Amino acid sequence: MYSVQESHVRLAQLPKTKYDKYEKNTHKCDLLIGVLLIRWEEERSTDGSKWRFLEHKGPVFAPPYEPLPDKVKFYYDGKLMKLAAPAEEVATFFAKMLDHEYTTKDVFRKNFFKDWRKEMTSEEKSKITDLNKCNFAGMNEYFKAQSEARKQMSKEEKQKIKEDNERILQEYGFCIMDNHKERIGNFRIEPPGLFRGRGDHPKMGMLKRRIRPEDIIINCSKDSKHPKPPPGTKWKEVRHDNKVTWLASWTENIQGSIKYIMLNPSSRIKGEKDWQKYETARRLKKCVDRIRNQYREDWKSKEMRIRQRAVALYFIDKLALRAGNEKEEGETADTVGCCSLRVEHINLYPKLDDQEYVVEFDFLGKDSIRYYNRIPVEKRVFKNLQLFLENKQPGDDLFDRLNTSILNKHLQELMDGLTAKVFRTYNASITLQQQLKELSCCEYVPAKILSYNRANRAVAILCNHQRAPPKTFEKSMQNLQTKVIPARKQLKAAKAEHKASHDDKSKKAVEVKRKAVQRIEEQLMKLQVQATDREENKQIALGTSKLNYLDPRISVAWCKKFGIPIEKIYNKTQREKFAWAIDMAEKDFEF
DNA sequence: TGCTAGACTTGTATTGATCGTG
DNA sequence: CACGATCAATACAAGTCTAGCA
Numbered sequence: 001m002y003s004v005q006e007s008h009v010r011l012a013q014l015p016k017t018k019y020d021k022y023e024k025n026t027h028k029c030d031l032l033i034g035v036l037l038i039r040w041e042e043e044r045s046t047d048g049s050k051w052r053f054l055e056h057k058g059p060v061f062a063p064p065y066e067p068l069p070d071k072v073k074f075y076y077d078g079k080l081m082k083l084a085a086p087a088e089e090v091a092t093f094f095a096k097m098l099d100h101e102y103t104t105k106d107v108f109r110k111n112f113f114k115d116w117r118k119e120m121t122s123e124e125k126s127k128i129t130d131l132n133k134c135n136f137a138g139m140n141e142y143f144k145a146q147s148e149a150r151k152q153m154s155k156e157e158k159q160k161i162k163e164d165n166e167r168i169l170q171e172y173g174f175c176i177m178d179n180h181k182e183r184i185g186n187f188r189i190e191p192p193g194l195f196r197g198r199g200d201h202p203k204m205g206m207l208k209r210r211i212r213p214e215d216i217i218i219n220c221s222k223d224s225k226h227p228k229p230p231p232g233t234k235w236k237e238v239r240h241d242n243k244v245t246w247l248a249s250w251t252e253n254i255q256g257s258i259k260y261i262m263l264n265p266s267s268r269i270k271g272e273k274d275w276q277k278y279e280t281a282r283r284l285k286k287c288v289d290r291i292r293n294q295y296r297e298d299w300k301s302k303e304m305r306i307r308q309r310a311v312a313l314y315f316i317d318k319l320a321l322r323a324g325n326e327k328e329e330g331e332t333a334d335t336v337g338c339c340s341l342r343v344e345h346i347n348l349y350p351k352l353d354d355q356e357y358v359v360e361f362d363f364l365g366k367d368s369i370r371y372y373n374r375i376p377v378e379k380r381v382f383k384n385l386q387l388f389l390e391n392k393q394p395g396d397d398l399f400d401r402l403n404t405s406i407l408n409k410h411l412q413e414l415m416d417g418l419t420a421k422v423f424r425t426y427n428a429s430i431t432l433q434q435q436l437k438e439l440s441c442c443e444y445v446p447a448k449i450l451s452y453n454r455a456n457r458a459v460a461i462l463c464n465h466q467r468a469p470p471k472t473f474e475k476s477m478q479n480l481q482t483k484v485i486p487a488r489k490q491l492k493a494a495k496a497e498h499k500a501s502h503d504d505k506s507k508k509a510v511e512v513k514r515k516a517v518q519r520i521e522e523q524l525m526k527l528q529v530q531a532t533d534r535e536e537n538k539q540i541a542l543g544t545s546k547l548n549y550l551d552p553r554i555s556v557a558w559c560k561k562f563g564i565p566i567e568k569i570y571n572k573t574q575r576e577k578f579a580w581a582i583d584m585a586e587k588d589f590e591f
Numbered sequence: 592t593g594c595t596a597g598a599c600t601t602g603t604a605t606t607g608a609t610c611g612t613g
Numbered sequence: 614c615a616c617g618a619t620c621a622a623t624a625c626a627a628g629t630c631t632a633g634c635a
Contacts, residue, residue: 190625198603198626244598258597259625273599322601323629332627366628367602405593408630421600421629467603541603548601571621594634601628608621613614 049242050269054220056175056184056247058227058235059261060168062191062210065089072142075135076128086119090207093194095139102196102204111205112194119207175247175263176224183264184247189216195254199333199368203254215250245269255331266576275580278551280417281426282591288426291414292317299380305401309410311384312338312399316423319373320462322366323404323420335364338420339404344394348385357382371464428459428549433591435459436558449568452558457537459545467541552578553585560587 067085074081074091083091094103094112102108113131120128128134153161172187192210197203213233220226222240229235236250246260263269284291295317298310315321316338324337336345345363352358355376365371377385388398404420411418435455552570556578559566566575566582575582 186624188624196604196626201626246598249597255626256596257627260598262599277600325629327628335627337628367604367626369603404629419630465602544602573621592635596631596633598631599629602626604624604626606621606623608619610617610619612616612618 050245051177051242052221053179053224054175054177054242054247055224056220056227057172058218058229059216059248060172060188061213061230062189068092068139068142073138075138077130077133078135081124081127083124084121087116087121087124089192090116090119091134091136092139092143093192093207095136096143097194098136098140102194105204107200107202108194108205111203112207115205115207177263177267177269180268182267182269185262185264187261189250190252190259197333199335199364201333202330203332206254209253211250217249219244219247219249264576266573266579271577271580274577277425278429278553278591280422281429281551284415284418284422284426285430285591287415288317294414296380299384305406307384308388308399308402309407311381311388312402312407313411314377314381316420317427319361319375320424320427320464321371322424323407325404333364333368335366335368337365337404339399339402339407341398342394343389343392343396343398346385346398348382348389350382359385365464369464369466424463425549425551428463428545429551429554429591431459431462432456432550433554436554448562448564452555452564452569453537453542456542456546456550457540459550460540460542463545463549465541465544466539547574547577551591552581553589554591556581556585557587557589560585 065085067088070082074083074088094116097103109131117125117128173184174181175184176182189211190208193208195201195203195206195208213229214236216229216235218227218235218238219241220238221242226238227235246262248261249258251257252259265271265274291313295310295313298306299314301307301310316323322337324340326340327335336342341363345361347360347362349358349360350356352374357379358374358376359382361371361373361375363371385398388400392400408419411420411422432455435458436452439451439454555569556566558564559569570578570582
């Protein structure tokens with residue numbers, strides 16, 4: 001009926017011709033194949049359907065709760081108490097987190113306690129009225145011992161677990177979409193637990209309830225073998241919607257939002273979408289000058305809404321800010337993006353140090369990561385901002401005549417498929433390309449990698465992808481330094497010996513020493529490069545931009561141009577995700 | 592026009608596996 | 614070979630954006 005093919009095999013075999021027609025209009029590939037592929041492409045996109053055939057085995061559920069052994073004690077107000085399973089389970093969620101800062105936060109404790117009480121029997125409920133009187137220490141110790149025991153398991157036991165996991169992966173971790181076997185991204189249902197919101201989240205500590213088959217909607221094709229629910233249970237629904245890409249979904253109880261099971265980034269469906277994203281960004285490259293001129297003109301508009309739109313777009317373009325959708329107050333942490341900036345988030349300085357018209361940004365963005373930046377802007381922008389601030393309170397919207405929907409509608413008119421986030425993709429990718437051109441230095445491979453990382457870093461800084469310095473940072477830096485010093489000494493010694501051996505005219509010995517010197521020199525250089533890289537990377541996270549913003553073809557082309565093995569830039573998973581680019585891009589690829 | 596549900600991308604934190612070293 | 618450091622994989626939260634409805 002259909003043939004099953006490994007995804008990466010297909011990617012390696014097929015796309016050359018298929019992608020070529022998008023890369024260059026002139027392709028030398030077989031015309032017939034080209035035509036077929038074009039038809040295949042069109043078939044795929046015209047009616048919005050994402051697949052024709054989809055078969056999978058459904059999700060893997062969290063294991064049922066196993067009550068604690070009797071030796072594990074819980075005390076309330078100093079008195080021993082045995083909890084019934086439902087309340088005990090929720091108590092273990094809290095007990096496991098005792099070392100975490102969360103459990104000291106008022107909001108977390110309050111939310112937890114409220115939801116915990118809902119799981120109690122009426123007797124438990126009447127006794128347990130104060131979280132401060134609960135003693136979870138016994139439970140906490142038990143779980144610590146458990147995790148310790150897991151670490152101490154014998155090789156055989158560990159091997160057994162590994163094999164079991166592998167078996168589950170093989171059975172549930174793949175699906176068949178159209179003619180290919182594809183890896184599923186998250187085939188396990190999230191287990192119950194306490195909700196851990198980021199930042200100042202009003203719902204932190206609430207109980208994330210257990211998901212049952214009755215909560216799950218299955219999506220697959222009619223003519224496939226439908227997944228079976230676990231014995232004695234039923235799915236909420238089985239549907240056959242090929243306009244969407246997900247295999248299963250359920251509604252989560254904290255925010256009431258929908259969670260999905262979808263395919264791995266290595267899958268065709270994700271890869272094509274990713275590629276499309278970068279093609280949109282490349283189209284923006286062609287018209288970005290026009291758009292920039294346009295918004296600069298709009299700074300002078302008679303209409304306030306147009307000026308606001310133009311200034312916001314300028315920020316999105318220049319600073320790579322996110323769009324900034326409105327959020328429901330009290331449902332989530334108070335974070336903002338460009339369109340939702342408030343008066344309190346910026347400061348204006350007509351003069352600051354030796355710069356004019358400086359705007360200072362200070363706000364919490366996605367995941368409550370702080371964005372702090374001071375930048376000089378053009379006088380017109382500055383004057384506009386002053387105007388927007390007139391008669392406003394700190395809590396008022398900076399752009400009161402603008403939201404993401406208005407902005408995106410405008411962008412759509414400027415270019416087909418253009419939205420606010422395309423600017424982030426475009427600016428990230430173009431920055432990488434430029435930086436790679438500027439920074440590329442000597443032939444030494446580790447130094448080349450360093451310059452790649454620097455280019456990557458420039459992007460991460462632009463996108464504000466920060467991280468807290470790793471806890472082990474100082475120590476690992478020291479470790480590196482202690483390696484560098486002996487290497488220096490050795491080098492010196494080797495050089496001296498080398499020189500000395502010239503005298504005895506034993507050519508062989510000289511050669512040996514020369515090699516030794518060279519080896520140590522290389523080692524030393526490698527260490528120094530490593531140390532520099534790490535220092536510069538202290539509080540910047542490179543992963544997010546590498547995975548989501550940088551057109552992988554730029555990196556692939558760079559590798560090909562300088563003969564750098566792709567493995568130095570992308571690990572196995574990343575190579576799978578970017579298989580399309582690795583296959584497609586030649587050394588002269590231009591973003 | 593505004594609102595919401597839904598689908599999909601992006602992001603950090605945590606967990607698990609692997610690697611290099613004493 | 615045990616151990617900690619490091620890197621990769623996983624988990625899941627938090628964004629963006631669209632479509633459809635009143």
